[in-house]
Amino acid sequence: MLFSTTFSVVALLAAEASAHGAVTSYVIGSTTYNGYQGFSPASSGPTIQRQWPDYNPVLSVTDAKMLCNTGTSAALNATVAAGGTVTAKWAQWTHQQGPVMVWMYKCAGDFKSCDGKGKGWFKIDQQGLTAPPLTSNNWGTAVVYSKLAWTSTIPKSLAPGNYLIRHELLALHQSNTPQFYPECAQISVTGSGTQVPSGAFLTSIPGYATASDPGVLVDIYSSKATTYTCPGPAVWTGDGAAATHAKRFEA
Ligand SMILES: *[C@@H]1O[C@H](CO)[C@@H](O)[C@H](O)[C@H]1NC(C)=O
Ligand SMILES: [Cu+2]
Secondary structure (H helix, E strand, O other): OHHHHHHHHHHHHHHHHHOOOOEEEEEEOOEEEEOOOOOOOOOOOOOOEOOOOOOOOEOOOOOHHHOOOOOOOOOOOEEEEOOOEEEEEEOOOOOOOOOEEEEEEEOOOOOOOOOOOOOOEEEEEEEOEOOOOOOOOOEHHHHHHHHOEEEEEOOOOEOOEEEEEEEEEEEOOOOOOOEEEEEEEEEEEEOOOOEOOOHHHOEOOOOOOOOOOOOOOOOOOOOOOOOOOOOOOOEOOOHHHHHHHHHHHHO
8 A cells, every 4th residue: 555655656756757858959050969868967978058957847937947947057068150050959848838938148258157147148039829829739839849859040140259048948738837947058159240139138037027927827728818928028139130129128
């Protein structure tokens, strides 16, 4: 009796763990960079990814884990040319309602001292709901579900330097119980860009949205909404687009 109870709890926990996900590798140019493949402590070799502890979601917008899912440093970094692409890959992913948001943060110096703190995070890419209803699979996370990959372009005009790139899946399949899945990697951006976003494009993590933000606190089953706005700032794409967005925000 005791055994079977313990067994079913363990089985349940195992099922839970296997039902979530995390970024487990990156493809940049023709190179694949391994991320972490298993739970902490890592059995993987050195990676460009900051280590996450497990596949479980972060459940609070104010949790320190929102930053990089606990990871604070990584041994390696990957070089990517501004205008090039970064593809994140997930070994597994199971939810199909909620947005994908991809963020970057410019490090002041080397990666060791780059803690991701302060109002330095900006979005380079996101996909929320492309067509109603909210209960459909017309979401960014549904693309990750089918492809187990997400490709973003590093803005061509972005200034070179050391950056963190943070992939965030926000799963909304449980009413008013948002689940955040963020992982970070270290990338060295090259090129002749001169721009870095400012003002309304920048935010802190944690802190980019409140728990009651309509993009965070959602009941997809009872809501009559036909559109969805991703939480946080507008996406910064660089060049002219930056100025247009900035003006709209200041108005
Ligand atoms: C990034 O990685 C390269 C090797 O690929 C290394 O030479 C360089 O020092 C690293 N940069 C930082 C800031 O750690
Ligand atoms: Cu899950």
